[in-house]
Amino acid sequence: MNSVESIRQKIITSLGQALASLQQDGTINVDDLPLAELEVPREKQHGDFATNIAMTMAKKARMNPRQLAQKIVDRFDRTGTWVQDIQIAGPGFINFALDHRWLYPVLVHVQAEDHAYGTSDAGQGKRVQVEFVSANPTGLLHMGNARGAALGDTLANLLRAAGFDVQKEFYINDAGNQIENFAKSLEARYLELLGHDVIFPEEGYHGHDIIETMQGLIARDGDRYVQMETAERRAALVAYGLQEKIGAIRQTLANFGVEYDVWFSEKTLHESGAIQETLETLRTNGYVDENEGAQWFKATAFGEEKDEVLVRSNGIPTYFAADIAYHKNKFDRGFDWVINIWGADHHGHVARMKNAVQAVGYPPEDLDVILMQLVRLFKGGEIVRMSKRTGQYITLEELMEEVGKDAARFFFVMRGADSHLDFDLDLAKSQSAENPVYYVQYAHARICSILRTAQDAGAAVPRVASAPASMPSSCGLTGCGSCDVSGTSLTSLLKAAPAAPDNIDLTVLTHPSELALLRKIADLPDEVARAAMQMEPHRMARYAQDLAALFHAFYTHCRVLNDDPALQQARLLVVDDTRIVLRNVLHWLGLTAPERM
RNA sequence: GCGCCCGUAGCUCAGUGGAUAGAGCACUGGUCUCCGGAACCAGGUGCGCAAGUUCGAUUCUUGCCGGGCGCACCA
Structure with missing residues (x-):
């Protein structure tokens, strides 16, 4: 506790x-x-x-x-x-x-926990799955996907820090109508590139990226698919296209700092018979009607206005049927809590999905769907118009090129999911005071600079009681690189420096700006747990800004490196604690914590 | 028409069943002999409208107004 x-x-x-x-x-x-x-x-x-x-x-x-x-x-x-x-x-x-002296033990506690400071056991090891982005593998990632990526990844990090057993998952929509469309679009571009006259499919994907995809295939295999039967040709093209697109999506997300634990293919649900089994379950439980040659989910049994088609009259299951099978699969895997992040344009699907979860025998309240409102891009004070249909949209790759990963992630996670996000490209790009990302990162760099100066002067962060053996020593994130490199970081350099006496007098810390900063630091575990359990990652972005502001105020009011050894020792501890907290928070937000800027 | 989300300062957004509703930006004026001025300090306007529940409502309920998004044998 x-x-x-x-x-x-x-x-x-x-x-x-x-x-x-x-x-x-x-x-x-x-x-x-x-x-x-x-x-x-x-x-x-x-x-x-x-x-x-x-x-x-x-x-x-x-x-x-x-x-x-x-x-x-x-x-x-x-x-x-x-x-x-x-x-x-x-x-x-x-x-x-x-009595403000209650804050002093916290100072030592932060040092002892280090990377683990801020984590807690609030989640009691409950198994949570966060599914996010799950973009169609037929194109590139756009702003909506990017927002989902930042929100989902940060939320998953925070849940993990709060003591949940978390899995990040990407659902690949590699089946169904849009794949048919994808195949036709690829085919049209392929033939077109090889000089054939084709009419581009009405509902096809117009993005320029699939032309490039087909150029890649031609470079590899030439025109050998031209002679094939249509079905065979499309199958070959779509296999290549999917592989290429999914690889690109995975790479882009990795560049954005997002690594998934599981990539789940919709196609496998069709091939394994999971969809049929799910339909059987629904039928057994009495939630299936047959009408006009199609099979319907009795949504009206849950008070909905109308039923929903599960299997079309042509025998092909709908996306909804696959999605029910997918969610049943999630719960079958033993998750206590399933979180989906969807674009707000899918909100009509939420009640249906929860009803379906209940219909297959799981508690609907164990499923939470976070709906995120749309993103509007601004540049030069003007809205950047986007159209998916014509392929005219800014991709996540382009966004990262323009403003960088850190700024992009911070901006996406800065606002609540249900508020419309106005993304100001000029602001995100500006290396100035108006940019909150730099404000927070600057605080960290400034701290590192103080510590460097202290080290050069032969001073060091006082050594405090070392962590008990049972204390966790990592941040709780799987695949976290920064905890592993701590052996070469500034911290360990400082810790390795000539040690100050263990008994330092913390009661010299009495300035209001010092106490306010310490109070904020002491709040971190609560803030993390709250952001995680309320599914409100934007709270962490705000916390980071608040903490940075308190630090800057402290810095102006309290001289750290001074000629009072006791005071300097105590303040070095405050500064290093702030560094630890900022670094941990930036880490969960998926941002770098620069030692210099 | 039905449903979901939103409406808080000039702008972008936080926030809570409570005691004087916050932050950033923008605007004005200040702060540096010294640890990074990408900093700090000071300055003022606001909960769309109206009822209801409550000791107390910006928060919960209902209606209205305004904006966004859904309402396919698409996903």
Whole structure:
């Protein structure tokens, strides 16, 4: 349990005891005692924690809220709570102010946990799957995919940090109508490139990229497919096309910092008979109707307006049928929680999917669908118009070329998923103060610069109690490179430097900007857990900005390298803790933490 | 027509059943003998509208207005 949570629990327990005591001697006459809730007041002057318990209980206790509050406070045992001062305020709030010395142990704790600081066991090892992007393998990744990639990857990182057992998955739509279309489009381009007269399919994919794909094939195999039967030719072209496209998507996502645990092919659901089995399950459970030669999912049984086709009258299952089989497969694999990230244009699908999950025998509330609103690109103050149909759109590759991976990821994850995102290309590209990405990264680089200077002067970050053997030593992310290279990083250089005495005096840290920074650092485990469990990765982006701002303020007000050895030691510790937190957060956000800029 | 999302400062967006609703940008004025000025400090306007639930609503409910998106034997 982290420091904040431990103090919070102690206060809640003490409140509960105070209430129980009042109940016992009949001062308040109620049957059941609610558990007090502690909140962090908006206003700093209202203390570190506050509870509204006196207000919520006032009516049942038939007592004036402020009077009740006073009685609670009188019985409140502050042993072990760090509570220094209690005030009754406003309509009946009880405000608790902590002795700021509670923050000092946190400073040491951060050092001990290092890469693991901020992680927790909030998720209790529950198995979670996050499926995101899942773009059609018929083209390049666009802005919507990019937003999904940043949100999904960050969310998965945060869930992992919060103690969930997380799997990242990409669902490959390599079956169905759009693949037919893809095949026809490839064929048209192929023949066209070889000088044949063809009419490009009406519903085909117009993107220039598939011309390049076919140029690649011609370079490899020449015109040998021209003579083939149409079906055979299309099969050959589409096999090549899919392989090429999926490879490109995978590479682009890797460049964007996204690595999946599983790439799941829709086609395998058709080939393995999983779809048929799922249809059987649905039929057994009584959710299938036959009508006009097609098979329907009885969505109306769940209060929907109309049923949905599962198998067309031509015998081919719909995307919906495959998707049900896919979700059944996910739950069959034993996930406790399944999260999908979809574009908002698929919102009509959400209720159906949840109903279908229930129909195959799983609890629909174990499925969460995060809908993300569309992205609008701005350049020079103008909207950049995009059209998928004509292939006129900016790709993720182009975006990364233009603004870089870090800026792109940060901008996508900076806003809540359900808010429309205006992506200002000029701003993301600008290396200036207006750009929040640079603001945050600058704080990290500035810290590293201070530590370098300290090292050159022969000073070092004080050595603190080393981590117990049971302490996790990595960030909790699989495939994380930065934890492995810590042996050569600045940190270890500093740690290897002549050690300062273990016993440093932290009580010299009293400046308001120091304490505010420490308080923010102490909040990290809670913030991570909250962002993860509420599925709100944008909270982490905000946390990073807030922390950077607090650091910059601290930097201006508190001279780190100074001629008071005790103060310098203590402040070096603050600075290095801030570095650790910034680095960890940037890491979960998928951004680099530059030591120089 | 039905359904989903959104409406908060000039702009882009946070936020919470509570006590004086925040941040960045933009605008104005300040801060540096010194650790990175990509920094800091100060300055002011706002919860689309109207009812309801509540001790208390920007938050929850309903209606309306405005914007976006869905409503195929497409995915």
